[in-house]
Amino acid sequence: MVESQLRTNKITDETVLEAMGEVPRELFVPRALKSVAYLDEDLQIAPGRYLMEPMVLGRLLQLAEIKATDLALVIGCGNGYSAAVMARLAASVVAVESDAALAQKAQELLAELDATNVSLVRGPLNAGHPGQAPYDVILFDGSIEEIPDVIARQLGVGGRLVTVLQADGPGRAVLATRTEAGLAHRVVFDCSVPRLPGFAKAPSFVF
Template sequence: MAPIRDSEQKRTIRSMAIDYSAARANMVESQIRPNKVTDPAVIAAFLHIPRERFVPPTLSGVAYVDVDIPIGAGRYLLEPMVLGRLLQFAGPRPTDLALEIGTGTGYGAAVLARMVATVVGVESDPALARQATANLAAIGIDNASVVTGGFLDGCPAHAPYDVILISGAVPRIPAAVEQQLAEGGRLVAVEFADGIGRAVLVRREGGRLSRRVIFDAATPLLVGTEGKPAFVF
């Protein structure tokens, strides 16, 4: 067996020294609850899902810090507070069919899967999609699946959805995604325009869509939703 290098040994020891369950509880008590997240189902999901399993191994030690964590391919794991508040407004229910756009490594899908009947995750990067599928299986999540596809298209094959979560900021919620919202459904996302990020709640009631800003959020733009630049003469 090859000897363990000093740097590898230090990382292993440091990882073993972290009490992730305590870090998870601290995240809920210091980041989730104080930011108006009161839904017991949302809180229970955050307490149950091991966030450290969804970040690169070198960043597992900061998995519960209140920042957006890079996961590769220009993508980020949403800050816990932002994800928690989005889910609070979405109000997931046990019978819901949910769509997550920008699944990344699968954390948002895993949290949603604790609260709804079924989750469909859309991921544009094949490597991240495979990683998300493996991560979900590794922690025993069997009611969430990941498909590879474009973020602007959503996943019409399984529409309509009771809950839609976009895990990353978009310049504007794609019209095609809004159309996949079921009657009584809730869509939550962060729209980033003119240098300002604002979380938005979209609802379909009586066949009509309504929208309102729910809070400010400095969330990284979801790669692949930037749109085409305008032609300049």
Template sequence: MIDYVELRRGMVDSQVRTNNVTDPGIVGAMLEIPRELFVPAQLKSLAYIDDDLALTSGSPTRYLIEPMILARLIQEADVQEHDHVLDIGGGTGYSAAVLSRLAQQVVAVEEDAGLAATATATLAEIGVANVAVMQGPLNAGWKAEAPYDLVLLNGSVDEVPAALFDQVKEGGRLVAVVGHGGAGKACVFTKVAGSVSERVAFNAAVPALPGFKAAPRFTF
């Protein structure tokens, strides 16, 4: 029988803590939340490996991003207990579950109907009551519940659409990996006086989220 508690502890000790994640709230959440419930049945034994895990087949394939990158992104987001958070492309709900332990309320947007249904069921199964899972295009966010203190994108993008920055509260943050593969940069955007500043936090290679390709630009 697989000891998931021990695997969870190993994930935190060997992946999360060693990636400069020191926030006790994040560490505690990742020690408690059963990640194996958020992956397809055939991948449960791999739920705690240091890699992205495919949640769907076909194109585009959706992934649960590797634990150490997710933990670092959330730490860079500086989540506060009063925060209203938009979690974009969270798949089966694992990132929303982690955020639920840190923030007051989380809105999780997922465009894949099957993933959204799984997220709703799994979050209910483990007793998460402050997450609402919504189905819709990832690049549109969820305007009905805006503005948000924090917007987190679970994957890499070519660029962040203006529609998402419009949903960030004054003084709020948006965290995303911009660029793909070796060119990916985890960026923290902050909205101040209507303008957006950008800080590159670290290099990150994570799977792309669908719907975020840069618009074609004319060159002369």
């Protein structure tokens, strides 16, 4: 996976490559999918929930420029794969999951991997976790239609937020950075990944 999918797709950060190489992806997929755990595909782990394809996750993590001193937030961690990878990059990780079964599985797998610097929080994804804000890095583990203000405000000054914004058209991987003036967005590459629940745009009125 590292050599054939990540290095060949503009992922050059050795810390990201090492972290993704260390976490056994096959632990995080259903038994029937273990033989294809390392394919560069989104893999379903529960109804409507997926592991993001490795190339997209790797590029998002590279964009985030995670430091060993950072506090990171993962929105929609599923059964914990992205949090397990980030645990090898950041000082501590807060992982938010709304689905009870996925949260339980994440707790078990993270404990199995001795990812003691990950705190799992059960709650609505679109609220984030303001209790430990501000964060240096925020990752959405799936595509969303827009970044909620309540989560954007949890990013500290100088912090980096990475996500895939996807509504009706193609998805776009975005890096947002927090400055004193607000949140600055930059589209970095095109991609398409399954959506996280709860992040649809509010309907607008048309007169």
